[in-house]
Amino acid sequence: xxxxxxxxxxxxxxxxxxxxxxxxxxxxxxxxxxxxxxxxxxxxxxxxxxxxxxxxxxxxxxxxxxxxxxxxxxxxxxxxxxxxxxxxxxxxxxxxxxxxxxxxxxxxxxxxxxxxxxxxxxxxxxxxxxxxxxxxxxxxxxxxxxxxxxxxxxxxxxxxxxxxxxxxxxxxxxxxxxxxxxxxxxxxxxxxxxxxxxxxxxxxxxxxxxxxxxxxxxxxxxxxxxxxxxxxxxxxxxxxxxxxxxxxxxxxxxxxxxxxxxxxxxxxxxxxxxxxxxxxxxxxxxxxxxxxxxxxxxxxxxxxxxxxxxxxxx
Ligand SMILES: Nc1ncnc2c1ncn2[C@@H]1O[C@H](COP(=O)(O)OP(=O)(O)OP(=O)(O)O)[C@@H](O)[C@H]1O
Ligand SMILES: [Mg+2]
Numbered sequence: 001x002x003x004x005x006x007x008x009x010x011x012x013x014x015x016x017x018x019x020x021x022x023x024x025x026x027x028x029x030x031x032x033x034x035x036x037x038x039x040x041x042x043x044x045x046x047x048x049x050x051x052x053x054x055x056x057x058x059x060x061x062x063x064x065x066x067x068x069x070x071x072x073x074x075x076x077x078x079x080x081x082x083x084x085x086x087x088x089x090x091x092x093x094x095x096x097x098x099x100x101x102x103x104x105x106x107x108x109x110x111x112x113x114x115x116x117x118x119x120x121x122x123x124x125x126x127x128x129x130x131x132x133x134x135x136x137x138x139x140x141x142x143x144x145x146x147x148x149x150x151x152x153x154x155x156x157x158x159x160x161x162x163x164x165x166x167x168x169x170x171x172x173x174x175x176x177x178x179x180x181x182x183x184x185x186x187x188x189x190x191x192x193x194x195x196x197x198x199x200x201x202x203x204x205x206x207x208x209x210x211x212x213x214x215x216x217x218x219x220x221x222x223x224x225x226x227x228x229x230x231x232x233x234x235x236x237x238x239x240x241x242x243x244x245x246x247x248x249x250x251x252x253x254x255x256x257x258x259x260x261x262x263x264x265x266x267x268x269x270x271x272x273x274x275x276x277x278x279x280x281x282x283x284x285x286x287x288x289x290x291x292x293x294x295x296x297x298x299x300x301x302x303x304x305x306x307x308x309x310x311x312x313x314x
Contacts, residue, residue, distance in 0.1 A: 011034045011035055011036050011037065012035050012036065012037045012039075012071070012072060012158070012159050012190040013033065013034065013035035013041075013058055013070070013071055013159070013190070013192055014033075014034055014035075014068070014069075014070040014071075015031055015032060015033040015034075015054070015057075015058070015067065015068065015069050015070075016032055016067055016068045017030050017031075017032065017066060017067035017068065018030070018031045018032075018033075018054070018057060018064045018066070018067035018068070018069060019031075019064060019065045019066040019067055020050075020053050020057060020062065020064050020065055020214075021065055026213075026214055027050045027053040027214055028050045028053050028054055028057070028064070028214040029050075029213060029214035029215050030067070030214075030215065031050070031054060031067070031211070031214065031215065031216060032216065033054070033209060033216070035190055035192050035207070036190070036206075036207075037188070037190050038185060038188045038189065038190055039185070039190060039191075039206040039207060040181065040185050040190075040191040040192075040193065040204050040205045040206050040207075041191070041192050041193070041205060041206070041207045041208070041209060042193055042194070042195055042200070042201040042204065042205035042207070042208045042209070043055070043192065043193070043194045043195075043209050043211060044194070044195060044196070044198075044201055044208060044209070044210045044211070044304060045194075045210060045211040045212055045308070046212060046308050049211045049212050049213065049214070049308075050211055050213070050214035051163070051194040051211065052163055052194065053214075054211070055161050055163050055192065055194060057069050057076070058071050058076055058161060058192065059076060059087070059089050059161055060076030060077045060080045060083065060084075063077050071083060071087065071159065072086055072087070072158060072159060085113070085114065085155065086157060086158050086159065087157050087158070087159045087160065087161065088152035088153050088155060088157035088159070088160035088161070089152055089160070089161050090148050090149050090151075090152035090160070090161065090162045090163060090165055091148070091163055098135070098136050098137040099135055099136070099137065100135060100136055101132065101133050101134060101135050101136075102123070102128060102131050102132055102133075102134055102135075102136060102139060102143075102147050103119070103123065103132035103133065105136060105147065105151065106119040106122065106123065106147070106150050106151060106154055107119050109151050109154050109155065110154045110155070112155075113154065113155035113156070114155075115155075115156050116154050116155055116156060117153060117154050117155075117156050119150075119154060122150045122153060122154055123150065125176065125180055126146040126147075126149065126150055126173075126176055126177070126180065127146065127172075127173060127176050128143060128146055128147060128150065131143050131147075141168045142168055142169040142170055142173050145165070145166070145167065145168060145169055145173075146169070146173060146176070146177070149162065149165055149177060149180075153180075153184070157189065158188075158189065158190065159189065159190040159191075159192070160184070160189060160190070160191050160192070161192050161193075162181075162191060162192070162193040162194070163193075163194050164193075164194055164195060164196065165177055165181070165193055165195075166178075166195070166197065166200060167196075174200075178200070178203055178204060181193070181204055182204065185204075185206075191204075193205075198299065198300045198301040198304065201222060201300060202222045202300050205221075205222060206221060207219065207220070207221060208220065208221070208222055208225055208300070210225075210303070210304060210307055210308065212307065212308045217307045217308065218303065218307055222300055225300060225303050226297050226298055226299060226300055226302075226303060227297055231268070231269065231270055231271070231297075232270075232271040232295050232296065232297055233266060233267065233268055233271065233295070233296060233297070233298055233302075234266070234267040234271050234275070234276065234279060234293070234294070234295050235264065235265065235266055235267075235292070235293070235294045235295075235296070236264075236265050236279070236283075236290040236291065236292060236293040236294070237263055237264055237265070237290070237291045237292040238263065238265060238283060238288045238289065238290050238291070239263060239288060240259065240262035240263040241259070241262070242259070242265065242286060242288065244257040244258060244259055244265065245257075246282075247265075247267075247279070247282055250278055250279075250281075250282045251267070251269070251275065251278055251279070252275075254269055255267060255268065255269035255275070256268040256269060265290075267279060271295050276295065280293070
């Protein structure tokens with residue numbers, strides 16, 4: 001590797017001007033991306049945005065049409081033999097030996113690794129102890145996901161790629177996974193994950209990148225993305241179809257009052273104690289009880305919807 005290349009690729013993952021098309025579909029349209037070591041980057045985007053394609057190019061499973069991809073300073077396709085033992089990969093929708101028992105599968109992968117994590121510890125941490133003797137095919141969807149994650153981690157990788165790691169998991173399993181990812185980061189592991197869950201991104205990620213149509217539309221820490229240029233918002237729940245125009249008229253000029261989802265109301269503008277009092281007084285006048293009343297900065301979900309104009313899955 002030349003000195004220039006070393007400077008360019010100091011991050012754990014480095015993409016510059018990456019393009020990938022499938023026939024007439026441009027899945028990734030000139031993407032720049034940087035993941036620093038020991039950081040978690042969450043890639044967010046609507047279905048078909050290009051997340052999996054991006055991750056697969058980092059893993060060396062897909063070759064870019066143009067641009068540069070460097071992972072731990074290496075080319076994922078040409079240097080795959082050197083890179084493979086240093087990374088962990090969890091594919092979207094699994095990728096396993098359906099007949100193998102969960103415990104055997106994990107121990108087999110561990111046996112090929114120079115410095116594996118203890119498979120029993122991993123199974124315990126991911127709540128899979130009871131499923132050790134069950135074949136992969138008979139595990140529930142959420143258990144399969146957790147086993148795939150264990151398989152991605154057992155070789156103690158420096159860097160892991162997790163494509164929707166908690167998709168289909170119940171709330172408890174999700175917490176186990178979040179906890180594990182958090183621990184990995186504290187141990188200096190770099191994580192590039194994709195997700196459709198805003199709370200997952202907010203909880204785990206140092207950096208968030210929102211992509212749409214294969215292009216970056218926003219990037220920053222969760223806090224940067226949610227506070228940038230935004231005022232506080234007032235949200236509350238009440239019976240649907242209240243007259244938001246009337247509510248707007250009760251407020252000073254310049255406030256926006258909407259019902260983004262049935263029964264969920266949003267007041268945008270400078271939210272002062274007087275504005276809060278006016279809104280609750282107006283509700284009282286309508287003989288309506290406002291519940292879940294919340295004054296907060298906009299959420300990552302608001303940012304996502306603003307930028308992509310699309311609903312999230314789940
Ligand atoms: N092997 C392929 N052949 C043809 N088209 C593909 C292939 N892989 C991806 N695509 C297309 O590229 C685009 C991006 O797909 P990709 O799987 O990267 O999206 P994604 O952001 O991961 O979506 P999701 O949230 O649904 O997982 C889509 O339009 C998809 O149909
Ligand atoms: Mg995907």
